[in-house]
Amino acid sequence: MKQLLLFLVLVLILVPAWAQNIAVTGRVLGGNGSAQPGVTVLQKGTTNGTSTDNDGSYRIQVPSDAVLVFSAIGSATQQINVNGRTSIDVRMQDATTDLNEVVITGSRASEGRSNILTTAPVDVISAREIKAFAQTEISQVLTYAAPSFQSSRQAISDGTDHVDPASLRGLGPDQVLVLVNGKRRHTSALVNINGTVGRGSVGTDLNVIPLASIKRIEVLREGAAAQYGSDAIAGVINIQLKDDSTGVTASATGGQHYEGDGAVFQADANVGIGLGGRGFLDVSGQFLNRGYTNRTFEDTAPLMYLGGNSGNYPGGAAADTEAERRALKEQDDAIVAERGFNRKNMRVGNSEARNYGGFVNAAYRLGGNLEAYVSGGVTHRTGKAAGFYRLPNQPTQSDLTIFPDGFLPFINTTINDQSAITGLRANIAGFTADLSNTYGRNELRFDIMNTVNASLPQGPGIRNQTEFYAGTLNFSQNTTNLGFSRKFTNLGSLATLNVAFGGEFRVDNFEISAGELNSYTNGGRLIGTTPTASGAQVFPGYQPSDEVDKDRNNVAGYIDLESDITEDLLVRLAGRAENYSDFGSNVSGQIAARYSFLEGLALRGSFGNGFRAPSLQQRYFTNTSTQFVSGVPNQVLTVNNDNPIVRNSFDDPIQKGFGVEALKQEKSVNYSLGVTARVGRTLTLTVDGYQIDIDDRIVLSSQFVRANPTVNAILGTQPVSRVQFFANAIDTRTRGIDIVANERLTLGENSRLGFTIAANFTETEVRAFNSSSSTINNDPTTGTTNLQNTLFDRQQRTRIESAQPRSKINLAANYGYGIFGIEARLVRFGEVDFRDADPARAELVDQTFDAKWITDLTLSAQVLPQLSIMVGANNLFDVYPDKFRLHPRNNPNNFSVDPATSFNSSLDNTNRNRFVYNANQFGFNGGYYFVRLNVTLPTN
Incomplete structure (x- = not known):
């Protein structure tokens, strides 16, 4: 109020x-x-x-x-x-070129500049480029169009199956700020706690914005915290909504993967209406239905029905010698054949998704130079993602009276997203004034189906529950801005001076709502003396003890000065001070310049510091989830940083803990230096190098296990086997270079040819580990430093350093003649690494996955003035990542290691041939073909 x-x-x-x-x-x-x-x-x-x-x-x-x-x-x-x-x-x-576009991101000047005349590198992706290829969501469009941007869909990772983690320049999803029409966009309510890229981060769900509503996307590849505030360490993505359209445009896209699955149907439309010369109203809508894909193979687990050495299957199946194991395998195979069990029992690939969304963008001049504007949207998305298959030989996780052949559980996720920007622009005493209020809300609801709570009573006459409401996450943000800018000319020796200043007040809120009782409770059921798993299998619901309703506010002020000191020298200074109600203040600044030392050739660079405040989700998220570690299910407690388990010291007489400090802001220092060039009338080239140092980077720790006596003492009677939490654990350095070259040629009255070569090479290094905790640095039970190693293990380090492609090269060409057009694109996704958490397993499972080239091709024809048709393929040559290779000695079940004679043919009961593609540079769904119809109609 x-x-x-x-x-x-x-x-x-x-x-x-x-x-x-x-x-x-x-x-x-x-x-x-x-x-x-x-x-x-x-x-x-x-x-x-x-x-x-x-x-x-x-x-x-x-x-x-x-x-x-x-x-x-x-x-x-x-x-x-x-x-x-x-x-x-x-x-x-x-x-002569359509890439020399005027951009506004990265500067608060009242007039935009060409993207080769700015002090910072900015990619501009136009509406035409957005619609040129098969991609139907923003994150995928940017992955293929902007080499410094990377996002891949995840599999079997709970809510992350539906909210793609994205990064810029190899940094985290929460280290890039997203704007819409220059206003801060709210983040997702989801925090990624599973073993994916971006683990422990909270990103922005780009895919809720319909492509039909977008005029262009500007990607600022430079730290900009001094200009825009928290999160802008790696850069800024500004989505400009259509504001100048008249008429109706609509498109319909249909396609599927070469394998015959993953069918996609999308329909969108945009209507632009002029308001009597005093403004515009632009309305867009989208419907998207995406089928699931599955790239798993037949499960090679030696036993599906009989319990093997565990002896926990009714009947007490057990085997100690090789002969007994083979006999047991024959019995199990007979049951598999009799019951028609499908060994292709997993679903590893894209989740199912259905998306409905609408956006509006409008402005109206009220009179004189006073203008009101409004924009915003509503999106409703439903998704269905699979978890790990529960086998019929796992009675502690199942109800065999309902699922005698096991079951594949599903997580149904409902995402509701709303946003609204309202404001006024005017001219006051020569200054352009902009007053705005931006509200955003993101909600994720989890409903679990085709599953059971194995701890509830079972038996004749009892029908166990198979669907559960597991709880809801909600994040909302309200931001009020007041900004002023003015361009001064003829100020003595200065050619121009643009002055911008203003303030911001922001309120964030994060909520967790518990699921129904049976989604998380332990009903007390035992199999003999063995306890059964609590909660809904695949996703135990949020418990009342997990519920939070936390908020904070932030007050900020900024100033931005930009001057053409001479015709050849452009200098920009920016400063920003912020105060957060929950952790204190921060001041950041930046200086940037561009100097043209020859006609068409210029040097540009910047230096500045930045910060990222810990998100409310990172501060307060807590839950217990079922996570599979080396194929074995574990109850993993994710506990928030304020919990006594994290904050108290081990020698606390009441509650033993890890003694970790409260979360604080990440601090960064950014350096960049580059060259821009125009050769002739049509060729442009930019080369920009950068270094980003981040101290006290927030990560989700590795999992501490009860096998360690200290951890066991800290967890006490908690019904979990592992614990993880957020901490300012590491310092990192990221270095890289961006190269972009464009050429546009007019070959004749009806013939145009364009080329783009763009590349990003980046490397991130973890430079230091941070922990002030005596418990972590010196295990009080054993006197060793093994807890420090667990805080951030080698697998976590690999996710930071090399789980994303360390290079990406984009080669694109388009040619148009008359009514026909062709677009071709080759993208090289660089190599990525997988490293196991346990150094002892390095020789067995560590692997580097080679770089791959992906080819996209689109053919188009303007068959009527109002109708065009496009056909094409993404990943034309059906390229897949390298397969996950296992070392022959990786044989934890002690079966014969001879693959020709052993029934454990995968040699690893944890992988079992289900996760053949462990790399995710560009997904692992193979080729995809599509057809698209575009319709354009005038409103008059």
């Missing part, structure tokens, strides 16, 4: 005097004299705009001293001073 009152007071302050406007009309023609429909006509420095109709005509209300900007894809942008004229005709000329 206080924020709303403040917002209303500032609205009244910002209402300015009305100015005299005039109506400007005219006609826009192409270079050959033909009418040019769909050309954007925009009042410079505002969102007041319109588009030309079918005969190239336009009408717009602007001040008499306004500057009009005429732009269209494939044409050079023109700026024309009105100077009181009421009629202006324009002839467009073919653009």
